[in-house]
Amino acid sequence: MRSLVLHKTDKGKKYSDLFRIEETSLPELSDDEVLVKVHFASLNHRDLWIAEGAYSKIRLPVVLGSDGAGTVHSAGKNVKNFFRDDKVLIYPCRNWGESEDFQDRSFQILGMPDNGTFAEYVRIPQSALYKIPAHLDLSMASAFPLAGLTAFRALYTKAVLKKDDTVLITGSGGGVSALALMFAVASGADVFVTSGSEQKISKAVSLGAKGGVKYNNREWSKELLSLTGNKIDVIIDGTGGKFFSDFIEIGSYGARIVSYGATLGYPDRLDLHKVYWKQLKILGTTMGSAADFRGMLDFISDKKVVPVIDNIYPFDEFCKAFDRMGNSEQFGKIVMKINTGE
Ligand SMILES: NC(=O)c1ccc[n+]([C@@H]2O[C@H](COP(=O)([O-])OP(=O)(O)OC[C@H]3O[C@@H](n4cnc5c(N)ncnc54)[C@H](OP(=O)(O)O)[C@@H]3O)[C@@H](O)[C@H]2O)c1
Numbered sequence: 001m002r003s004l005v006l007h008k009t010d011k012g013k014k015y016s017d018l019f020r021i022e023e024t025s026l027p028e029l030s031d032d033e034v035l036v037k038v039h040f041a042s043l044n045h046r047d048l049w050i051a052e053g054a055y056s057k058i059r060l061p062v063v064l065g066s067d068g069a070g071t072v073h074s075a076g077k078n079v080k081n082f083f084r085d086d087k088v089l090i091y092p093c094r095n096w097g098e099s100e101d102f103q104d105r106s107f108q109i110l111g112m113p114d115n116g117t118f119a120e121y122v123r124i125p126q127s128a129l130y131k132i133p134a135h136l137d138l139s140m141a142s143a144f145p146l147a148g149l150t151a152f153r154a155l156y157t158k159a160v161l162k163k164d165d166t167v168l169i170t171g172s173g174g175g176v177s178a179l180a181l182m183f184a185v186a187s188g189a190d191v192f193v194t195s196g197s198e199q200k201i202s203k204a205v206s207l208g209a210k211g212g213v214k215y216n217n218r219e220w221s222k223e224l225l226s227l228t229g230n231k232i233d234v235i236i237d238g239t240g241g242k243f244f245s246d247f248i249e250i251g252s253y254g255a256r257i258v259s260y261g262a263t264l265g266y267p268d269r270l271d272l273h274k275v276y277w278k279q280l281k282i283l284g285t286t287m288g289s290a291a292d293f294r295g296m297l298d299f300i301s302d303k304k305v306v307p308v309i310d311n312i313y314p315f316d317e318f319c320k321a322f323d324r325m326g327n328s329e330q331f332g333k334i335v336m337k338i339n340t341g342e
Contacts, residue, residue, distance in 0.1 A: 029076045034129055036121065037072075042333045044147060059113045071085050100157075130293070147176040150288065155236060190228075240262035307333055
């Protein structure tokens with residue numbers, strides 16, 4: 001089978017120097033595992049962070065990729081509910097643990113240390129396989145797992161989104177943000193965005209956002225408050241950095257601020273007076289439990305949510321896919337077509 005193998009990590013190097021598509025042997029299955037033929041896999045920023053060496057305990061060589069949709073190829077002898085050619089979606093968390101509130105210390109994500117979905121076949125425990133919502137094809141389905149799960153838990157499990165909430169989703173072009181936008185709009189909330197470009201703000205508005213501002217405008221927070229009528233009940237953010245101090249300023253009394261990432265690093269100040277006086281809730285979140293994943297799939301089926309797919313690249317053009325994310329050019333999920341067949 002063909003696999004995209006990461007051999008070394010380096011921030012400054014071209015992706016073609018770090019990864020190679022190679023022939024590798026088919027993984028051996030245990031009794032509870034399924035061999036999934038990966039039709040489509042989507043990228044997450046995690047894949048770039050790992051290639052850049054930004055994580056600790058990176059094991060090489062490795063096949064990255066946390067998101068994939070495909071068909072069942074074969075199965076271990078204890079697998080009773082999945083049959084050859086069944087279409088399946090992969091839950092990317094491993095060892096979430098017993099609590100719905102947080103993951104176990106042994107928590108892992110598919111695609112490092114275990115080999116992931118950037119390969120023609122991947123072995124997956126049967127408990128991590130789900131049927132695909134009927135209105136989605138395999139390319140659409142592959143856009144959801146990691147980013148959709150993160151967005152869903154942030155909005156519903158953590159912020160407990162209500163219909164009359166005004167929601168700010170920062171960096172609307174990102175994979176998690178674009179799916180958060182789709183979910184929040186489907187819930188009937190008033191959604192506003194920030195982004196690095198006017199085109200991405202227009203795209204967000206075409207998908208149901210009420211408006212947005214460019215985060216690189218000096219007065220972005222004032223502009224935003226005038227658009228929302230000074231009401232921001234929920235903030236869903238993966239960028240952090242200096243913006244996080246602004247969220248404390250602009251959140252309404254009782255606002256829920258959910259942090260799922262820190263692409264820009266950490267804030268250098270946090271006005272604690274405003275945190276307690278406005279009774280803000282600052283909530284951290286990471287991916288989600290199997291119950292969150294099930295909840296997301298039910299929500300997607302119920303509301304007929306379709307993901308925002310930026311581009312689908314042939315497997316051999318993986319460098320273009322990685323470059324597009326590295327340059328923040330995308331709006332929504334970047335997908336690679338791994339196997340032919342759909
Ligand atoms: N905790 C978790 O479970 C979890 C799950 C998924 C992701 N994450 C983290 O969340 C972050 C986003 O992940 P992703 O996969 O959605 O990445 P992505 O698709 O590459 O999105 C990058 C995001 O960063 C924004 N951005 C880029 N430059 C910026 C700048 N100078 N100022 C403000 N925003 C900027 C982009 O906004 P525009 O394109 O609109 O300008 C976009 O929203 C990453 O740090 C990732 O590691 C965490």
